Amino acid sequence: MSRTNVRKVRRLIQGNEAVVEGALAAGCRFFAGYPITPASEIAELFAERMPQVGGVFIQMEDEIASLGAVLGASLAGAKAMTATSGPGFSLMQENLGFGCIAEIPCVIVNVMRAGPSTGLPTSPAQGDVLQARWGTHGDHPIIVLAASSVWDCFTLTVEAFNLSEKYRVPVILLSDAIVAHTRETIELPDPGTLKIVDRVKPTMPPEWYIPYQDNPTGVPPMAAFGDGYRYHVTGLIHDVRGFPTQRVDEITSFMSRLFRKITQGFQEIFITSGFMLEDAEYAVIAYGSVARAAKRAIREARDRGIKAGLLQLITLFPFPKRTVQGVLSKSKGVLVPEMNLGQISREVKRVNECMTKVYKLNRIDGQGIKPQEILAAILQMWEELK
Amino acid sequence: MEETRREKRYGHTIFRDWCKQCGICVAFCPKKVFDRDPKGAPIVARPQDCIGCRFCELHCPDFAISITEKDQRN
Amino acid sequence: MKKPITKLIHEYLRHDKKFPHVWCPGCGNGIVLGGLIRAIDAVGLSKDQVVLVSGIGCSGRMSVYVDFNTLHTTHGRALTFATGIKLVKPELTVVVVMGDGDALSIGGNHLIHAARRNVDINAIIVNNQIYGMTGGQFSSTTPYGAYATTSPYGNIEHAFPISELAVVAGASFVARATVYHAQLLEGMIEAALKKRGFSLVEVISTCPVQYGRRNKLADPVAMMTYLKENSVKKEKADTMDPKEIKDKFVIGILADVEKPVYMEDYLQVKEKSKS
Numbered sequence: 001m002s003r004t005n006v007r008k009v010r011r012l013i014q015g016n017e018a019v020v021e022g023a024l025a026a027g028c029r030f031f032a033g034y035p036i037t038p039a040s041e042i043a044e045l046f047a048e049r050m051p052q053v054g055g056v057f058i059q060m061e062d063e064i065a066s067l068g069a070v071l072g073a074s075l076a077g078a079k080a081m082t083a084t085s086g087p088g089f090s091l092m093q094e095n096l097g098f099g100c101i102a103e104i105p106c107v108i109v110n111v112m113r114a115g116p117s118t119g120l121p122t123s124p125a126q127g128d129v130l131q132a133r134w135g136t137h138g139d140h141p142i143i144v145l146a147a148s149s150v151w152d153c154f155t156l157t158v159e160a161f162n163l164s165e166k167y168r169v170p171v172i173l174l175s176d177a178i179v180a181h182t183r184e185t186i187e188l189p190d191p192g193t194l195k196i197v198d199r200v201k202p203t204m205p206p207e208w209y210i211p212y213q214d215n216p217t218g219v220p221p222m223a224a225f226g227d228g229y230r231y232h233v234t235g236l237i238h239d240v241r242g243f244p245t246q247r248v249d250e251i252t253s254f255m256s257r258l259f260r261k262i263t264q265g266f267q268e269i270f271i272t273s274g275f276m277l278e279d280a281e282y283a284v285i286a287y288g289s290v291a292r293a294a295k296r297a298i299r300e301a302r303d304r305g306i307k308a309g310l311l312q313l314i315t316l317f318p319f320p321k322r323t324v325q326g327v328l329s330k331s332k333g334v335l336v337p338e339m340n341l342g343q344i345s346r347e348v349k350r351v352n353e354c355m356t357k358v359y360k361l362n363r364i365d366g367q368g369i370k371p372q373e374i375l376a377a378i379l380q381m382w383e384e385l386k
Numbered sequence: 387m388e389e390t391r392r393e394k395r396y397g398h399t400i401f402r403d404w405c406k407q408c409g410i411c412v413a414f415c416p417k418k419v420f421d422r423d424p425k426g427a428p429i430v431a432r433p434q435d436c437i438g439c440r441f442c443e444l445h446c447p448d449f450a451i452s453i454t455e456k457d458q459r460n
Numbered sequence: 461m462k463k464p465i466t467k468l469i470h471e472y473l474r475h476d477k478k479f480p481h482v483w484c485p486g487c488g489n490g491i492v493l494g495g496l497i498r499a500i501d502a503v504g505l506s507k508d509q510v511v512l513v514s515g516i517g518c519s520g521r522m523s524v525y526v527d528f529n530t531l532h533t534t535h536g537r538a539l540t541f542a543t544g545i546k547l548v549k550p551e552l553t554v555v556v557v558m559g560d561g562d563a564l565s566i567g568g569n570h571l572i573h574a575a576r577r578n579v580d581i582n583a584i585i586v587n588n589q590i591y592g593m594t595g596g597q598f599s600s601t602t603p604y605g606a607y608a609t610t611s612p613y614g615n616i617e618h619a620f621p622i623s624e625l626a627v628v629a630g631a632s633f634v635a636r637a638t639v640y641h642a643q644l645l646e647g648m649i650e651a652a653l654k655k656r657g658f659s660l661v662e663v664i665s666t667c668p669v670q671y672g673r674r675n676k677l678a679d680p681v682a683m684m685t686y687l688k689e690n691s692v693k694k695e696k697a698d699t700m701d702p703k704e705i706k707d708k709f710v711i712g713i714l715a716d717v718e719k720p721v722y723m724e725d726y727l728q729v730k731e732k733s734k735s
Contacts, residue, residue, distance in 0.1 A: 029548075030544065030547070030548055032543075032544065048733070051726070051729045051730040051732070051733035051734075052730075052733045052734060054730065056547045056548065056726065058543070058547060060540065060543075060573075061569055061570065061573040062569065064537060064540065064570075065537070065540040065543075065569075065570055065573070066540075067540075068533070068534070068537040068539075068540025068541045068543075068544065068570075069540050069541070069543045069544035069547075070544060071533075071541055071544065072513075072531075072540065072541035072542060072543060072544025072545040072546075072548075073544035073545065073547065073548045074544070075531065075541070075544075075545060076544065076545045076548035076549045076552070077548060077549070078548040080544065080548075094534050094537075095534055095537060098533065098534050224549075225511050225529040225531075225545060225549065225552060226508065226509070226511070226529065226549045226551070226552045228508050230507055230508060230527055230528060230529050230530075231529070231530070232474075232523065232524055232530045232531075232532070233530065233531045233532065234523075234524070234531075234532035235532065235533065235534055236532065241476070243476075243477060243524060244524065403479075403480065404479055404480040405480075406480060406484075406485035406486075407485060408485040408486035408668075408680040408681075409486070409679070409680060409681050410486060410680055410681060410684060413681040413684075414681070414684065438462070440462070440465055443465040443466050444465060444491075444494070444642040444643060445491055445639070445640075445642055445684070446466070446490070446491075446494075447483065447485075447486060447487055447488065447489065447490030447491050447494075447639075448480050448481070448490055449466050449469050449470065449473070449479075449490065449494065450466075450480070451466060452464070452465070452466040452467055453465070453466075454464070455462065
């Protein structure tokens with residue numbers, strides 16, 4: 001980015017604040033939430049900022065209601081989001097499924113804390129990764145992103161809205177107590193320089209509008225309530241007009257479109273970032289705050305002459321299989337450090353197909369994974385495989 | 387006045403495809419205008435007795451009966 | 461010439477949907493839907509202006525049949541979706557239809573908070589005192605002692621008084637009617653639609669198949685007669701001994717108060733935030 005742009009604003013903010021800035025920049029104008037540590041700052045800042053930009057902030061009676069209100073707001077045409085942590089995210093799962101089946105764009109930020117249950121409310125974890133993918137019942141498409149820094153919190157919130165609007169699917173942005181509460185100086189981009197995607201709206205006369213009709217993108221235009229396109233929205237499997245159906249042919253075409261719209265967009269949806277990966281023989285695959293610790297470990301490993309590199313997963317689901325396989329195929333060994341007992345290493349092993357050896361490094365004690373621990377694991381892997 | 391009341395002032399249309407034979411119209415008609423056919427659906431047996439109160443129309447859960455007022459001059 | 465009733469209702473139905481509708485013979489849902497349509501027509505709202513939100517259960521199917529903006533949500537959560545819609549598009553009239561299981565059991569928390577918050581939403585609770593769609597289990601409004609598939613020896617739980625609950629929770633307008641009192645029902649819904657703030661119309665409805673069959677009211681006519689004989693107008697009830705009205709349905713307007721409406725206050729929040 002050019003340094004000559006004087007309108008850029010440098011600010012020292014925490015991850016949760018960056019989420020709010022990103023959301024507002026993306027055009028989010030509705031927030032509903034319920035207080036929960038360590039996500040509460042997001043609601044607090046929205047309470048202050050939303051009315052200033054003409055949007056709506058509401059504190060609901062629980063997280064179920066929060067996501068319900070968000071889905072309603074989105075159906076009325078607003079870009080909408082909520083933010084929570086593990087226990088609240090668990091409560092949201094039913095309405096999350098509604099968002100998937102009714103194809104309602106929305107963003108859910110989950111600032112992960114250690115679980116299960118009330119767990120360790122103020123400690124970081126990455127225990128909700130598979131819940132984000134599979135938490136709601138039934139086969140469903142969903143997009144899950146993971147932020148590793150304050151800057152990520154800003155840009156990935158924008159990205160989450162863009163993907164959500166484009167593919168008409170709920171997008172979950174995972175952060176954790178470390179990312180959320182770290183303060184860093186970031187340069188907020190000039191709003192005009194950001195790529196902002198808005199949902200496609202119908203342009204045909206209302207009597208021609210078939211709300212769930214397939215098209216080459218698999219994403220039908222979405223009318224807002226009150227725009228003159230009266231149609232039916234339901235959590236039941238529905239036909240192209242939105243009416244419940246039990247016909248096998250209609251169910252099949254509906255469900256296959258739901259998944260096709262995401263698979264067609266894989267190129268765009270898969271976001272990863274490589275660090276010293278070009279010549280790496282030993283790779284670390286990490287996401288969230290652990291990816292930052294991994295960077296330092298890799299630098300130190302390089303200082304010791306070990307060709308280590310990092311593949312940072314920004315999109316966790318759909319799982320970026322091809323990119324991960326690319327790294328697996330040319331590495332002598334791969335280490336997957338994460339603050340759970342192996343939720344992403346499981347995915348890595350699934351796509352490994354015996355190409356290389358996959359090592360795990362796990363913590364579930366409410367402590368972040370430190371660079372030294374990752375370095376030690378890299379050294380151990382190197383000792384075993386050299 | 388007594389004479390006009392005896393005239394058939396109201397038309398009764400029953401949408402038989404929509405009727406589920408619940409019997410509400412037959413039971414609550416204050417003038418007992420309807421009889422039930424063997425399946426239980428209403429038959430307009432005494433249309434001339436209808437006073438146009440529309441209880442049946444207001445209470446038909448299936449939107450299956452319509453009462454129309456006939457032009458008196460005919 | 462009186463206004464047509466059934467013909468008017470037909471104008472609001474989605475005729476590409478299959479009729480007759482799914483509800484059992486004698487089910488009160490159709491009567492409620494009819495009353496709602498007539499009230500909307502009487503207020504003079506266009507179809508585009510109305511959003512009908514429903515939950516899950518027999519009453520939840522109401523939204524699919526009418527030609528408004530319609531939303532069939534998750535079980536018990538209809539009011540939360542409606543809140544989001546209303547806050548984004550305050551110019552729309554948002555009507556929420558729920559059953560008793562929907563609104564009082566699984567969604568009870570949302571009901572009291574929607575009333576407390578006083579968002580301008582019109583809630584209609586079709587209280588048939590039973591879980592109909594799932595096969596006749598007792599609900600949170602099933603009378604004490606009544607039989608249901610999950611209370612085969614008689615219900616030992618006590619029924620929620622829906623309307624009274626909404627009154628104390630802070631709703632601007634609360635009324636009760638029954639499906640027998642269809643004209644009163646229509647009038648109450650019309651008044652609710654015109655009222656600013658959260659309004660609730662509780663409709664005592666009939667479920668001859670799941671409730672009546674197990675409680676000596678199997679015939680739709682018997683159920684309607686029961687409603688007729690056990691309802692007392694609010695004005696009359698006020699003059700009666702509370703013991704006399706203990707098991708009666710008190711019908712009419714139970715609360716009609718003026719209080720700040722959420723969105724109007726939020727407009728002031730917007731102004732304050734900019735200064």
